[in-house]
Amino acid sequence: MIGLIVTLILFPLVGWSIGRRSLGEAFLFGAGLTGTLLFLAGLIHVPLAAALAVIVVLAIIRIATTPRASDTRHPTPGTRLATAMMCLPLIALIFITAITPLSDFDGRAFWVLKAKGIAHERAIDGPFFHGATLDPRNRYPILIPLDGAAIFGIAHDLDDRQIRWFYLALLIALALMVRERICRLVTPAAGAWCAAILVWLPQFAVEIEGGALSGYSDIAIAAFAAGAFFELVDGVSQSRGLAVSQDFDASHPRDRATARPRDLQFAVWLVFLVLTKSEGLPFALVFLIIGAFVFRKRIAIPAIATTIAAIALFVWRARIPAGDEEDILRMLPTVFGKLHHLADALAAFPRHMLLLQRWGIFWIAVVIAAVLTLRVDKRIATIAISVIAAMLTVYASVYVATDWVVSDLIAVTADRLLMHVVAPALTLIALAGYRTKSM
Amino acid sequence: MNGRSLIPRVAGALLFLSLAATTLPRLVALVNNARILLPLRYDARREKQMGPWYASVQALRRALPANEPVALVTTPRDVDAAVFANYYLYPIRSRLFRGRNDYRNSANDPALPKTIVAVSADRVARTTYDDLRDRDLRAGHRVVTTPQLSEPSMSFILPIAASLDGPAPETFVIEATIVNPNPAAAEVRATFWPKGLVKTVTIAPGATAVYYDFVHQLFEVTDRGWMRIESSQPLRAAFYFANRGHGDATLLPKVTGAATDIAAAPVYRDTKLFVLNPNDTLVTAMVSGNPVPLAPHAFVSWPVTNVPTVSGNVYAYVATRQLNGRTDFLWPR
Numbered sequence: 001m002i003g004l005i006v007t008l009i010l011f012p013l014v015g016w017s018i019g020r021r022s023l024g025e026a027f028l029f030g031a032g033l034t035g036t037l038l039f040l041a042g043l044i045h046v047p048l049a050a051a052l053a054v055i056v057v058l059a060i061i062r063i064a065t066t067p068r069a070s071d072t073r074h075p076t077p078g079t080r081l082a083t084a085m086m087c088l089p090l091i092a093l094i095f096i097t098a099i100t101p102l103s104d105f106d107g108r109a110f111w112v113l114k115a116k117g118i119a120h121e122r123a124i125d126g127p128f129f130h131g132a133t134l135d136p137r138n139r140y141p142i143l144i145p146l147d148g149a150a151i152f153g154i155a156h157d158l159d160d161r162q163i164r165w166f167y168l169a170l171l172i173a174l175a176l177m178v179r180e181r182i183c184r185l186v187t188p189a190a191g192a193w194c195a196a197i198l199v200w201l202p203q204f205a206v207e208i209e210g211g212a213l214s215g216y217s218d219i220a221i222a223a224f225a226a227g228a229f230f231e232l233v234d235g236v237s238q239s240r241g242l243a244v245s246q247d248f249d250a251s252h253p254r255d256r257a258t259a260r261p262r263d264l265q266f267a268v269w270l271v272f273l274v275l276t277k278s279e280g281l282p283f284a285l286v287f288l289i290i291g292a293f294v295f296r297k298r299i300a301i302p303a304i305a306t307t308i309a310a311i312a313l314f315v316w317r318a319r320i321p322a323g324d325e326e327d328i329l330r331m332l333p334t335v336f337g338k339l340h341h342l343a344d345a346l347a348a349f350p351r352h353m354l355l356l357q358r359w360g361i362f363w364i365a366v367v368i369a370a371v372l373t374l375r376v377d378k379r380i381a382t383i384a385i386s387v388i389a390a391m392l393t394v395y396a397s398v399y400v401a402t403d404w405v406v407s408d409l410i411a412v413t414a415d416r417l418l419m420h421v422v423a424p425a426l427t428l429i430a431l432a433g434y435r436t437k438s439m
Numbered sequence: 440m441n442g443r444s445l446i447p448r449v450a451g452a453l454l455f456l457s458l459a460a461t462t463l464p465r466l467v468a469l470v471n472n473a474r475i476l477l478p479l480r481y482d483a484r485r486e487k488q489m490g491p492w493y494a495s496v497q498a499l500r501r502a503l504p505a506n507e508p509v510a511l512v513t514t515p516r517d518v519d520a521a522v523f524a525n526y527y528l529y530p531i532r533s534r535l536f537r538g539r540n541d542y543r544n545s546a547n548d549p550a551l552p553k554t555i556v557a558v559s560a561d562r563v564a565r566t567t568y569d570d571l572r573d574r575d576l577r578a579g580h581r582v583v584t585t586p587q588l589s590e591p592s593m594s595f596i597l598p599i600a601a602s603l604d605g606p607a608p609e610t611f612v613i614e615a616t617i618v619n620p621n622p623a624a625a626e627v628r629a630t631f632w633p634k635g636l637v638k639t640v641t642i643a644p645g646a647t648a649v650y651y652d653f654v655h656q657l658f659e660v661t662d663r664g665w666m667r668i669e670s671s672q673p674l675r676a677a678f679y680f681a682n683r684g685h686g687d688a689t690l691l692p693k694v695t696g697a698a699t700d701i702a703a704a705p706v707y708r709d710t711k712l713f714v715l716n717p718n719d720t721l722v723t724a725m726v727s728g729n730p731v732p733l734a735p736h737a738f739v740s741w742p743v744t745n746v747p748t749v750s751g752n753v754y755a756y757v758a759t760r761q762l763n764g765r766t767d768f769l770w771p772r
Contacts, residue, residue, distance in 0.1 A: 085455070089462065089466055092466050092469070092470050093466075095470060095473055096469045096470060096472075096473045098473075099473040099474075099476050099477050099484070100469070100472065100473050100476060100484065100488075101481065101484050101485045101488060103488055103489075105519070108522075108523055108526045109519075109522045109523070109526065112526070113525070113526050113529065116526075116529050116530070117529070120529070120530045127532075132508070132532050133508070133525065133529065133532035133533055133534070134511070134521075134522070134525040134533050134534060134535045136522060158529070158530065159481070161481055193451060196455075197454065197455065197458065200455065200458040200459060200462050201458060201462070202458065202461045202462045202465065205462050205466065206462055206465040206466055206469060213469070356457065356461060357461050358461075360454065360457030360458040360460070360461055360462075361453065361454055361457040362454065362457070362458065365450065365454045429454075432447075433447040433450075433451065
């Protein structure tokens, strides 16, 4: 119960302390910011408990001293069915989370174990990370384990029941952010239905390995990637009138009140990506390249922030011994000797996109939507398609270069990697729906 | 509602149906599972999910000291179980060893955990190195499948009796086959010297007793020495000094008295002279002209570079290792 309370209060509190934002976005922003600040504090050996206390106190002061903008938006009756559809699986997942113990592989083998280690030692480079105990993926980034450690620490309990809620909350927060951002971008109904689709996706909702009931970090990275993606899209809509949202009140007082420098927000999401999973760094680089076309010179801030986060990550990694994780950077030059993996790598994502038990016809819909969306808003469609295509290309390259048995690696990772690009995919579906309606 | 506005609705409904068709049954199954678990305590829910394996982890966690690291020794097939044991045992620190050889190869590591936990997919249990070794040996195959049985005898000495490990994979054992061809049961008394450990076993009429690790199975020790065998009935038997790691074995002679005349022969590496005193009294042996006093039932060895001359009321022999790792014995005439 303490874990639930901490999850519900700590992360939105931290998220709201850096500007007003929706609940979902505040949660994700808070989770990312808490993990990042604790990581940086740990890197310079500031006691994590003290750092967490400072973060919480500053967040409270900041919220207490910031004038509240009143929310004058009216409820949108047209979204009631979609909202109900979104709530249905979430209620079931809340019930399951409250009762069922953690049972996935990576959560117990790597991620939650790290959270326990950090919470127990109150350090990110203590004996746990120096071989005192078994930590098979010692150098995996630890933003999410740091959030977990914060919950464990406040609860004074290393039992994983304390952080079960956090992983479900990540999915709920992602759904709420998708709902709100697509609502602003396209229509409220599109936002509501996209959020509903998200929480009904089997890979997110019920898949034991990687879904909301697991302790993986893939929903977190999907959420941070969604944050970065929507900042890019907002960057486009700020630079010119957005084609699709002309009939939606984008100049609403609350939206004006929450207007924030997009490049800075974008930078923060990229930092979260880098510190969450190994895939986060190439993901951030892809976003930087695409972002350069949107933010132009203002891409410097995200680039600098990403560089700092990457350096911090490498400094931390240099201080601790490697586990049995693959060193992607060292592997990449060997890619030309492993071109026999190419066919498997190229077929990996199309094959998994068609796995109905994991995705239904979601990816078929996304492909059709991508074609249709290019006619509605070419720029946003291009961004979304570029993000999806670039990331899947990066992941396919890793499949080619891997030293693991490539078919085994694809079997256990491809669906989780597809999760990472769910926000651009949902945006394409939303835009395509708008296009079809407005023809 | 015109036809065009219907298209996204139908497409959306189809998409939703495809998702619900997969998610809903699994969601219902998960909810039903949660309802079953609901009345149970949280640990009992885990036990329900993971079976007796989790109960064994919990029991072990209560029994282990919190600040003492443990060695999780498992088979390559059960590494996942060890990874999860590590998770549930934390903050008890643990190190993973893929097999007993992995553990014994770390013998010189000062941080090697002394507490050993055997992990399988079925259970997790505190154990000792000797137990792990015995389990491995029991599960494996004896080196000698068709032993050469001796003529019947009632009393004899085995000049070497050992249950020891060298560097992995070398594992030295005595493989024994004892046949009682008599119409009466045989009481067999084995005395392991120089420790003086005694064990008596009964072999039924016409029965055959087979041992894969005679010393450890009888005395539950890993050690080396010599052994006196005395039986109430004449027995046919074969005792082999076997190296399970290399798959080689040497038939041991059944010694009945002192002997020291070892024929000259080439020696290789790790060559040692072994001398045992089968008497109940102190004796003095002469080794290369030097007097060596030997306590009653003593068993001593020295490294040598060639076959030395030995005399006295003792039994002496030389053991040498060939380059392929096989142990050769040079027995006295």
